[in-house]
Amino acid sequence: MALTGVQIYKFLPKTNCKECGFPTCLSFAMKLAQRSTELSACPYVSDEAKQNLEAASKPPIRLITVGTGKKKIEVGNEVVLFRHEKTFVHQTGIVYRIKDSDADPVAKAKEAASYTIERVGIDMSIDGIAVQNDSGDAAKFAKCAADIKAAVDVALILISSDTAALKAALEVIGDDKPLIYAATVDNAEAMIELAKEYSCPLAIYGNGLEEVAGLTEQATKAGLEDLVIDPATRGYCDSLTALTQLRRLAIKKSFSLLGYPVITFPGEGAESADDEAMLAGMHIAKYSSIIVLDNFLPAIVYPLLTTRLNIYTDPQKPIQMAAGVYPLGEPTPDSCLCVTTNFSLTYFSIAGELESSGFPSWLLVCDTEGLSVLTAWAAGKFEAERIAKAIKDFKVADSISHKKIILPGGVSILKGELEDELPDWEILIGPREAMAIGSYLKQNWS
Amino acid sequence: MPPVEIPTEKWSGQVHQVTLGSNGRKSVTVGGETTLPYLHFDGSIPNKTAVAVEIQDMAPADWSPSLLSAWGDAVNDPAAWAKKAVEYGAEVLLLSLKSAHPDEGNTGVAEAKAVTDKVLSAVDIPLIVLGPGVADKDNEVLPAVSETARGQRIAIGNCEEKNYRTVVAVCIADGHVAIPCSPVDLNLAKQLNILLTDAGLPLDAILMDPTTGALGYGLEYTYSVMERLRLAGLGGDKMTSMPFINNVGEDVWKQKEAKVAQGLPESWGDLKQRAIVWEEITATTLLQAGSNLLVLRHPSSVEKVAAAIAKLMG
Numbered sequence: 105m106a107l108t109g110v111q112i113y114k115f116l117p118k119t120n121c122k123e124c125g126f127p128t129c130l131s132f133a134m135k136l137a138q139r140s141t142e143l144s145a146c147p148y149v150s151d152e153a154k155q156n157l158e159a160a161s162k163p164p165i166r167l168i169t170v171g172t173g174k175k176k177i178e179v180g181n182e183v184v185l186f187r188h189e190k191t192f193v194h195q196t197g198i199v200y201r202i203k204d205s206d207a208d209p210v211a212k213a214k215e216a217a218s219y220t221i222e223r224v225g226i227d228m229s230i231d232g233i234a235v236q237n238d239s240g241d242a243a244k245f246a247k248c249a250a251d252i253k254a255a256v257d258v259a260l261i262l263i264s265s266d267t268a269a270l271k272a273a274l275e276v277i278g279d280d281k282p283l284i285y286a287a288t289v290d291n292a293e294a295m296i297e298l299a300k301e302y303s304c305p306l307a308i309y310g311n312g313l314e315e316v317a318g319l320t321e322q323a324t325k326a327g328l329e330d331l332v333i334d335p336a337t338r339g340y341c342d343s344l345t346a347l348t349q350l351r352r353l354a355i356k357k358s359f360s361l362l363g364y365p366v367i368t369f370p371g372e373g374a375e376s377a378d379d380e381a382m383l384a385g386m387h388i389a390k391y392s393s394i395i396v397l398d399n400f401l402p403a404i405v406y407p408l409l410t411t412r413l414n415i416y417t418d419p420q421k422p423i424q425m426a427a428g429v430y431p432l433g434e435p436t437p438d439s440c441l442c443v444t445t446n447f448s449l450t451y452f453s454i455a456g457e458l459e460s461s462g463f464p465s466w467l468l469v470c471d472t473e474g475l476s477v478l479t480a481w482a483a484g485k486f487e488a489e490r491i492a493k494a495i496k497d498f499k500v501a502d503s504i505s506h507k508k509i510i511l512p513g514g515v516s517i518l519k520g521e522l523e524d525e526l527p528d529w530e531i532l533i534g535p536r537e538a539m540a541i542g543s544y545l546k547q548n549w550s
Numbered sequence: 551m552p553p554v555e556i557p558t559e560k561w562s563g564q565v566h567q568v569t570l571g572s573n574g575r576k577s578v579t580v581g582g583e584t585t586l587p588y589l590h591f592d593g594s595i596p597n598k599t600a601v602a603v604e605i606q607d608m609a610p611a612d613w614s615p616s617l618l619s620a621w622g623d624a625v626n627d628p629a630a631w632a633k634k635a636v637e638y639g640a641e642v643l644l645l646s647l648k649s650a651h652p653d654e655g656n657t658g659v660a661e662a663k664a665v666t667d668k669v670l671s672a673v674d675i676p677l678i679v680l681g682p683g684v685a686d687k688d689n690e691v692l693p694a695v696s697e698t699a700r701g702q703r704i705a706i707g708n709c710e711e712k713n714y715r716t717v718v719a720v721c722i723a724d725g726h727v728a729i730p731c732s733p734v735d736l737n738l739a740k741q742l743n744i745l746l747t748d749a750g751l752p753l754d755a756i757l758m759d760p761t762t763g764a765l766g767y768g769l770e771y772t773y774s775v776m777e778r779l780r781l782a783g784l785g786g787d788k789m790t791s792m793p794f795i796n797n798v799g800e801d802v803w804k805q806k807e808a809k810v811a812q813g814l815p816e817s818w819g820d821l822k823q824r825a826i827v828w829e830e831i832t833a834t835t836l837l838q839a840g841s842n843l844l845v846l847r848h849p850s851s852v853e854k855v856a857a858a859i860a861k862l863m864g
Contacts, residue, residue, distance in 0.1 A: 317551065
């Protein structure tokens with residue numbers, strides 16, 4: 105938890121000199137508490153005060169970057185326990201684990217890294233490949249890492265308990281800033297040295313939070329800041345507990361020794377691919393920063409990417425569709441035309457119902473800045489003029505042979521105005537609920 | 551090792567405990583927790599989330615082939631379907647009176663009573679009955695259902711502004727649990743609970759349905775309204791402390807991801823597995839938001855989700 109204005113004020117000179125741009129030290133302190141100014145604005149703050157204040161204004165969970173390319177993983181810097189309080193910020197990194205002893209690691213890596221699927225106009229894909237040293241052979245591990253790096257452009261994680269093998273791999277791919285996994289009580293000193301030498305982020309594995317805290321303390325004392333933690337929990341119950349405790353410690357207590365992103369391995373606690381998927385979904389919702397999957401199947405990755413998209417959507421900024429005319433179910437010029445708004449959920453609701461209605465249709469989506477039908481109408485952003493303009497702008501007349509448009513029942517009140525805007529059109533009033541469109545069309549459109 | 555003081559929460563409220571099934575019928579109790587979902591270190595979680603299976607009073611015309619094939623011929627006979635659901639691990643049964651919908655068959659009181667009796671005789675697990683979701687039809691058939699099930703403590707839904715009076719009256723008279731349904735809105739959910747309790751329904755006779763959006767189709771809206779309601783309830787607001795029921799199967803199996811196999815990019819993967827995982831993940835994500843009763847459709851989801859719940863109970 106950040107310091108309050110009053111707590112910060114205690115560290116300031118209390119001279120009200122105004123050189124920071126604020127009338128009093130107290131008002132400066134309030135602004136600092138809101139993070140709307142910088143401590144450096146005050147020329148007279150003591151070194152001791154600086155230290156204390158900087159420690160308190162550190163983000164509760166450090167921002168860590170894995171990888172360097174366009175597809176690097178950035179996680180951390182979360183500030184809330186519940187997405188509805190503000191939003192979750194840096195979406196969970198999704199990584200696929202490959203072993204250097206696998207039959208064709210490069211092919212597997214390529215398949216996973218190149219996987220992409222579109223949803224709501226967003227292209228989703230995974231973020232990284234973890235290479236595990238199962239062979240016990242340092243040279244083989246290094247070659248595998250190098251081959252994979254050459255074949256894909258995603259972030260990398262190097263997994264080994266053998267520092268010599270890690271060093272061999274880092275020699276060839278260290279520039280890529282892979283995550284080194286992991287330092288444990290048995291090898292922390294050597295792992296820390298490796299991470300320092302190659303300037304890579306380091307994972308810390310500890311049995312229980314106190315063991316982890318002891319290791320992060322050791323790492324930070326040695327000058328390392330970029331850490332990711334693994335509290336060694338692998339099941340549903342224990343991982344939920346640890347993830348929740350860690351997030352609370354960071355957000356509510358600013359407990360800096362554990363203020364780092366968390367990495368989880370849902371595959372290790374799972375009995376099947378489905379089980380891994382459910383546990384991974386839970387980890388995405390409940391505070392994991394990086395999940396490492398052991399099963400790569402499109403039928404499972406697609407739902408997980410969607411889970412991540414849903415949980416990490418900013419509740420204040422709902423996803424919008426691009427405005428335009430959408431064909432649903434292979435419509436012809438005789439097919440019906442419905443109109444709706446560009447809130448993605450609205451779009452998907454009506455589009456889904458139209459697609460399962462058995463009636464191929466055209467759906468005109470108006471730009472209402474992402475608001476739903478009733479909300480947009482109430483805000484004056486879904487009215488006759490806008491609909492008429494959309495019909496013109498998107499050349500609706502080119503796709504259909506008739507001049508009938510179905511209005512959502514909730515805005516039947518627009519019928520009169522829309523008739524004025526479109527004098528040679530017939531304005532039909534559809535149902536209030538998307539679910540009823542099928543039965544509406546059965547009765548009214550043949 | 552540096553000491554780590556685990557921050558625990560001390561809530562002043564708790565989730566109401568609701569029991570379904572009585573008088574010889576097996577009973578299932580949900581709710582009662584004194585903390586957020588499955589955080590055993592923080593409070594007590596006396597009851598796990600229950601898993602219900604949805605069956606319908608007529609063979610579904612538009613179900614995904616991979617769902618229909620899992621049930622086979624049983625979908626033609628509600629009693630057989632109910633028995634099969636129990637075999638597949640259902641702890642509670644949800645009977646949806648689809649045939650009472652004006653578009654589907656417009657069946658009435660006689661059929662509703664008959665099918666409810668049939669299902670009640672076929673299995674001994676608790677029952678939930680949902681009307682067709684059209685206010686005047688619900689008001690017509692639900693009282694008949696309530697009466698024929700008197701004493702068995704079933705749950706009856708959905709209760710909305712237009713029909714809650716009827717449902718509440720019969721729930722009180724016949725000893726059942728009501729399911730108020732609100733459109734992903736915290737204030738409307740609370741308001742409906744106030745209306746129900748003001749009308750005399752006891753606090754332990756309500757299961758809240760916040761309206762479930764499937765993964766990718768509104769999941770996060772349901773998720774967040776549930777978290778907000780649960781936090782308010784744990785903070786002491788008795789009008790938001792009812793256990794949640796989530797009808798996952800209904801929204802998931804409507805979606806393209808659960809129905810379509812042809813004409814899709816390879817990145818969508820295999821239909822059968824994708825559809826089941828879609829239902830599983832919708833369900834298990836909502837567990838994190840406080841779901842106390844999950845209604846599912848596919849036998850595989852029932853098995854896997856129940857296993858996940860057992861693990862969450864520690």
